[in-house]
Amino acid sequence: MAIKLSFKEYDTALREGRLLGLKCGCRDFLCPPRAVCPRCGSSDLEVVQLSGKGKIASFTTLFVAAEGRDKELPYAMALVALEEGPYLIGRIENDCADKLDMGVIGKAVTTGHGVFGGDKYSAGEAAYPLFKIID
Amino acid sequence: MRRVAVIGAGQTKFSGAQEKCLSELFAESAFDALTDAHLQPRDIQALFVGNALGDFSEGQGMTPAFIADYIGAWNVPANRYDGACASASIAIRDAFLLVASGVYDIVIAGGVERAASLGTPLATRTFAMFSDSRYEFPAGMTFPGVFALLAHRYAARYGLPIEKLKEQMAQVSVQSYKHGMFNPKAHLRKSVTIPDVLKSFTVATPIQLHDCCPFSDGAAALVIVSEDKARMLSQKPVYIAGAGQASSGPMASQGEYLPRLKARELASKQAYAMAGVTPADIDVCELHDCFSIASIIAAEGLGFFEYGKAGDAWLRGEADIGGKVAINPSGGLKSKGHPIGATGAAQVYEIVRQLRGEVEPERQVPDARIGLTDTLGGDGGTMVSLVFKRGW
Numbered sequence: 081m082a083i084k085l086s087f088k089e090y091d092t093a094l095r096e097g098r099l100l101g102l103k104c105g106c107r108d109f110l111c112p113p114r115a116v117c118p119r120c121g122s123s124d125l126e127v128v129q130l131s132g133k134g135k136i137a138s139f140t141t142l143f144v145a146a147e148g149r150d151k152e153l154p155y156a157m158a159l160v161a162l163e164e165g166p167y168l169i170g171r172i173e174n175d176c177a178d179k180l181d182m183g184v185i186g187k188a189v190t191t192g193h194g195v196f197g198g199d200k201y202s203a204g205e206a207a208y209p210l211f212k213i214i215d
Numbered sequence: 216m217r218r219v220a221v222i223g224a225g226q227t228k229f230s231g232a233q234e235k236c237l238s239e240l241f242a243e244s245a246f247d248a249l250t251d252a253h254l255q256p257r258d259i260q261a262l263f264v265g266n267a268l269g270d271f272s273e274g275q276g277m278t279p280a281f282i283a284d285y286i287g288a289w290n291v292p293a294n295r296y297d298g299a300c301a302s303a304s305i306a307i308r309d310a311f312l313l314v315a316s317g318v319y320d321i322v323i324a325g326g327v328e329r330a331a332s333l334g335t336p337l338a339t340r341t342f343a344m345f346s347d348s349r350y351e352f353p354a355g356m357t358f359p360g361v362f363a364l365l366a367h368r369y370a371a372r373y374g375l376p377i378e379k380l381k382e383q384m385a386q387v388s389v390q391s392y393k394h395g396m397f398n399p400k401a402h403l404r405k406s407v408t409i410p411d412v413l414k415s416f417t418v419a420t421p422i423q424l425h426d427c428c429p430f431s432d433g434a435a436a437l438v439i440v441s442e443d444k445a446r447m448l449s450q451k452p453v454y455i456a457g458a459g460q461a462s463s464g465p466m467a468s469q470g471e472y473l474p475r476l477k478a479r480e481l482a483s484k485q486a487y488a489m490a491g492v493t494p495a496d497i498d499v500c501e502l503h504d505c506f507s508i509a510s511i512i513a514a515e516g517l518g519f520f521e522y523g524k525a526g527d528a529w530l531r532g533e534a535d536i537g538g539k540v541a542i543n544p545s546g547g548l549k550s551k552g553h554p555i556g557a558t559g560a561a562q563v564y565e566i567v568r569q570l571r572g573e574v575e576p577e578r579q580v581p582d583a584r585i586g587l588t589d590t591l592g593g594d595g596g597t598m599v600s601l602v603f604k605r606g607w
Binding site for chain 1: 335336337339340343344347348349350351352353354355356357359360363364365366367368370371377416417418419420421422464465466467468469470471473
């Protein structure tokens with residue numbers, strides 16, 4: 081048993097525009113990475129590039145942020161069902177986050193990235209999925 | 216396994232930021248619990264304390280060791296539990312298991328937190344530590360954010376117009392405030408209407424300020440003993456008849472199953488089976504209403520109402536005293552408050568006193584015989600269910 085896709089590798093690829101995941105022999109896809117397949121428990125996983133295409137399963141617009149992140153407000157987040165199966169949490173690319181409503185659920189998205197600059201607790205920077213709504 | 220009972224229960228007043236330190240807060244609740252149990256600190260054989268954020272609120276780690284010494288339970292094993300908002304409940308479950316298995320006869324389990332002392336920005340940052348640090352916090356996840364995503368997911372999954380769900384959520388808060396008014400230990404004691412909830416500040420759509428529990432300071436403690444000791448020491452022992460615990464991964468990994476939380480369903484199934492009861496047998500339940508939508512999701516996962524229907528049950532009074540099951544007569548996390556490491560112990564404190572018939576008459580569940588606690592840590596990552604029965 082070994083780790084096939086580390087956070088560092090996932091993070092580096094995301095910054096380069098590639099959303100990496102894992103494919104299990106049972107045909108399940110994993111993203112973000114994990115050590116074993118959540119369906120069958122196998123660690124025999126293959127690193128694959130996912131399409132980044134998916135649909136918004138839920139969303140929220142935030143008006144209160146964690147310490148040090150006030151300047152990002154308001155911002156919108158989404159739970160996205162990727163076309164390969166796994167769910168991903170990220171931010172919605174939107175200039176009017178405070179105008180989003182339930183109509184956004186079910187909309188198709190592509191996945192880019194943003195970067196959290198880090199704070200004193202975060203062990204450095206981290207890229208995150210940034211979803212673009214395509215009509 | 217031996218039978219195990221709670222024979223003493225104590226809770227501080229829950230409040231906003233205050234000046235007592237962690238040891239002092241816990242001591243206050245532990246001394247009340249010991250007095251209730253007719254025991255002394257030197258009788259305690261082990262101390263299990265839920266405390267998730269002492270490092271940030273007071274610069275204090277390894278809290279239980281210092282508490283044990285401070286209260287006079289010298290040199291006993293003293294363990295710290297971190298299961299986010301379910302910390303005290305995992306401490307209580309471990310106390311139950313170790314007394315049931317014969318390792319100890321008398322244990323104190325509980326929790327303490329100074330969540331209000333953190334202030335809102337740091338509290339929001341530290342609570343977000345119970346989401347995935349690498350894959351979910353960087354995008355801006357916060358705790359209201361988690362439950363806001365669940366709320367919109369709930370509306371979409373069950374085909375409920377969001378305005379209808381918001382009215383249901385508001386009624387959850389209205390009911391909790393109504394009971395908290397009569398709980399002298401509650402943090403927020405005020406009368407709130409559905410319009411008040413709907414015009415309050417939006418925290419994370421669709422969640423507004425009155426949908427959220429407060430950050431609170433406080434502690435709660437229980438004396439947990441073997442059946443032999445319970446028979447000797449107590450006229451009204453409350454038996455821990457069932458206990459369940461389960462875990463889940465980060466929120467996105469729970470994807471397709473959401474808004475249902477699998478760990479809760481597994482934990483409650485274990486607890487019901489161990490106790491030999493069904494949801495219909497529960498007279499009173501303290502469930503984890505960190506947000507109003509959390510109550511609705513919990514009441515369904517615990518088996519009280521059909522999926523997609525719990526909000527309506529609140530509007531019809533079925534989740535209130537006199538309804539199908541009396542939910543959160545303490546005022547819940549919403550009104551009573553949420554000092555996260557202590558919350559599970561405060562839920563048990565309420566159930567013990569409800570079964571004994573000791574709470575204020577305005578919020579006493581008549582002839583309550585079987586009670587349930589439901590405690591959620593993080594985004595469903597840690598879930599604990601405990602079933603209690605009268606021992607007399």
